Amino acid sequence: MLLIKNLTxxxxxxxxxxxxxxxxxxxxxxxxxxxxxxxxxxxMRIVSGLLKTDSGTVNVDGxxxxxxxxxxxxxxxxxPDFFGVYDNLKALEYMEFYASxxxxxxxxxxxxxxxxxxxxxxxxxxxxxxxxxxxxxxxRLCLARSLVHNPRLLVLDEPASGLDPRARLxxxxxxxxxxxxxxxxxxxxxxxxxxxxxxxxxxIIEKGKMVVSGTVEEILSARGTASPIVMKFxxxxxxxxxxxxxxxxxxxxxxxxxxxxxxxxGNETEEADILAAMIQSGAMLSSFTREESSLESLFMQxxxxxxxxxxx
Amino acid sequence: xxxxxVYRKELKISIRSIRxxxxxxxxxxxxxxxxxxxxYVTFEYDxxxxxxxxxxxxxxxxxxxxxxEFGLVLFTVPALTAASISGERERQTLEILLTTKLTPLQIxxxxxASSISMMIFLAFSSLPILAIVFTIGGVxxxxxxxxxxxxxxxxxxxxxxxxFFSTLFKKTTSATxxxxxxxxxxxxxxxxxxxxxxxxxxxxxxxxxxxxxxxxTPDAGNWILILLINPAVTYFSMMEDQIGTGSRLTxxxxxxxxxxxxxxxxxxxxxVFLQLGVSAFLLGISARLLNPLRxxxxxxxxxx
Numbered sequence: 197m198l199l200i201k202n203l204t205x206x207x208x209x210x211x212x213x214x215x216x217x218x219x220x221x222x223x224x225x226x227x228x229x230x231x232x233x234x235x236x237x238x239x240m241r242i243v244s245g246l247l248k249t250d251s252g253t254v255n256v257d258g259x260x261x262x263x264x265x266x267x268x269x270x271x272x273x274x275x276p277d278f279f280g281v282y283d284n285l286k287a288l289e290y291m292e293f294y295a296s297x298x299x300x301x302x303x304x305x306x307x308x309x310x311x312x313x314x315x316x317x318x319x320x321x322x323x324x325x326x327x328x329x330x331x332x333x334x335x336r337l338c339l340a341r342s343l344v345h346n347p348r349l350l351v352l353d354e355p356a357s358g359l360d361p362r363a364r365l366x367x368x369x370x371x372x373x374x375x376x377x378x379x380x381x382x383x384x385x386x387x388x389x390x391x392x393x394x395x396x397x398x399x400i401i402e403k404g405k406m407v408v409s410g411t412v413e414e415i416l417s418a419r420g421t422a423s424p425i426v427m428k429f430x431x432x433x434x435x436x437x438x439x440x441x442x443x444x445x446x447x448x449x450x451x452x453x454x455x456x457x458x459x460x461x462g463n464e465t466e467e468a469d470i471l472a473a474m475i476q477s478g479a480m481l482s483s484f485t486r487e488e489s490s491l492e493s494l495f496m497q498x499x500x501x502x503x504x505x506x507x508x
Numbered sequence: 509x510x511x512x513x514v515y516r517k518e519l520k521i522s523i524r525s526i527r528x529x530x531x532x533x534x535x536x537x538x539x540x541x542x543x544x545x546x547x548y549v550t551f552e553y554d555x556x557x558x559x560x561x562x563x564x565x566x567x568x569x570x571x572x573x574x575x576x577e578f579g580l581v582l583f584t585v586p587a588l589t590a591a592s593i594s595g596e597r598e599r600q601t602l603e604i605l606l607t608t609k610l611t612p613l614q615i616x617x618x619x620x621a622s623s624i625s626m627m628i629f630l631a632f633s634s635l636p637i638l639a640i641v642f643t644i645g646g647v648x649x650x651x652x653x654x655x656x657x658x659x660x661x662x663x664x665x666x667x668x669x670x671x672f673f674s675t676l677f678k679k680t681t682s683a684t685x686x687x688x689x690x691x692x693x694x695x696x697x698x699x700x701x702x703x704x705x706x707x708x709x710x711x712x713x714x715x716x717x718x719x720x721x722x723x724x725t726p727d728a729g730n731w732i733l734i735l736l737i738n739p740a741v742t743y744f745s746m747m748e749d750q751i752g753t754g755s756r757l758t759x760x761x762x763x764x765x766x767x768x769x770x771x772x773x774x775x776x777x778x779x780v781f782l783q784l785g786v787s788a789f790l791l792g793i794s795a796r797l798l799n800p801l802r803x804x805x806x807x808x809x810x811x812x
Contacts, residue, residue: 244607245606245607245800245801246603246606246607246800247800247801248800248801248802265801266609266611269607269608269609270609272607274604274607276600276603276604278600279600280596280599280600280601280602280604281599281601282517282521282599282601283521283525284520284521284524284525285517285520285521289520293513293516293517294608296513296516297513297608297609297610298608298609338604341604345608345609
């Protein structure tokens with residue numbers, strides 16, 4: 197459905213995308229993950245026909261974005277990470293306006309818009325003015341708007357940003373329903389646990405390059421041994437840090453008040469060795485646990501050292 | 509017939525807005541004041557203090573009302589158009605529009621059409637005030653039609669300038685200030701340029717003829733033709749054609765040099781076509797600027 201090859205985009209001297217390659221198959225929900233400035237929004241804007249590439253190709257359902265941007269637009273439903281509204285326009289009118297752009301007018305448009313509003317759980321909101329709706333409702337309306345021309349690929353940039361937990365849950369349910377209806381979805385989000393639950397595939401992008409992609413299970417099992425180890429101390433934390441710094445298998449040390457989190461690439465025997473070394477150094481350990489593999493820990497591992505803004 | 513969706517949406521939004529009602533009230537209120545003032549001056553004042561009513565000068569009412577309406581058009585159109593694209597940008601709705609099937613030109617034309625419709629709506633709403641002159645006579649329906657044409661052309665011309673700046677600048681304030689600035693340049697700047705040219709020529713003539721000032725009026729040559737894009741001169745040429753003899757237009761041009769009689773005769777129509785041409789050019793540029801996938805007009809030199 198979406199095939200990106202060697203995509204490069206520069207803003208002046210800053211390289212936003214550096215030979216990015218990715219593929220989304222029909223019916224997939226592809227979670228696009230990366231730290232701020234990694235290139236997620238740039239990729240989505242290029243796919244949606246809002247940005248020109250410097251090099252590389254973007255192909256959506258057989259249509260090349262570079263040579264046929266007009267046809268591309270009929271295949272894409274884009275939802276940005278912000279929601280602009282028109283004053284004095286009701287929700288149903290807002291929907292009908294976008295339907296009319298695609299030549300759907302009159303009763304046909306009204307029926308379609310009501311169905312879509314029903315899908316996003318805004319059944320009774322047709323007569324509400326858009327600028328008076330809550331943020332969650334606006335997001336859902338925006339999602340319904342992006343579906344009005346029955347696009348092949350939905351591009352959703354941070355659809356759950358700024359939403360409260362209930363609204364996020366509603367959004368997740370809607371996206372699952374769209375997936376069940378066979379829609380292909382490219383979605384970016386910082387809410388990783390939800391992405392892991394919802395997406396069939398995940399791609400982690402950093403510095404404009406796709407670092408890893410595949411199904412959540414594939415990615416986690418491939419990198420499972422690198423889940424962080426969390427240690428808690430009652431005393432001697434400084435001595436433990438010295439021991440850890442000397443161990444070449446320890447990749448990243450995060451020190452908190454009375455605990456340390458490390459990324460450790462060794463096997464179980466090496467894990468036992470480092471535990472013994474810390475005890476010998478005089479550190480008083482109260483717990484030593486390898487966390488269960490999660491998308492979040494994988495993300496932290498991959499983007500270690502970079503600016504991290506991951507919300508729960 | 510399928511209307512431009514942006515045009516339909518804009519009309520729907522604007523007609524509901526309280527702003528439209530206020531503009532309508534203000535526009536017709538000011539025009540009515542001018543109309544009543546013209547009526548008073550022509551009848552009441554002349555008959556009371558002059559003892560007579562000069563029916564030959566009754567067309568003055570028409571001139572005063574139309575000049576007031578033309579001024580209102582010049583004043584209103586930038587306000588209607590300068591926010592058209594930048595407003596979408598500020599509301600964060602522009603990007604969504606650009607991802608739809610609509611082309612940048614369709615968006616631009618939809619915006620312009622809605623602004624012009626608003627202007628036509630205002631112009632038609634003022635017809636009862638303009639109709640004051642029909643109580644006395646002297647103005648034909650053709651004159652009215654010509655005046656309405658001028659209003660539409662001026663709205664398109666100034667509207668295109670407004671939309672151009674609205675596309676160029678991110679902020680509505682910058683677009684509005686720039687549009688009024690260009691309006692000032694078109695109205696007064698073109699005259700200032702001609703005065704400057706006239707002065708330079710005059711100084712040169714004085715230099716060559718010694719201290720004695722030459723009798724001959726300095727001729728700005730073809731530079732006079734820049735007045736073709738001055739909406740005020742276009743209006744003046746129309747009025748001279750309708751209620752004058754043309755002598756005032758000749759005498760006005762005489763300040764800067766000579767204009768051939770053919771051009772002078774068709775000044776209004778040449779001016780209208782030229783302004784429409786400039787409008788088409790500006791709209792084309794605006795559509796290009798709005799296209800997110802456009803090629804740059806120029807490429808920066810590669811730094812070595």
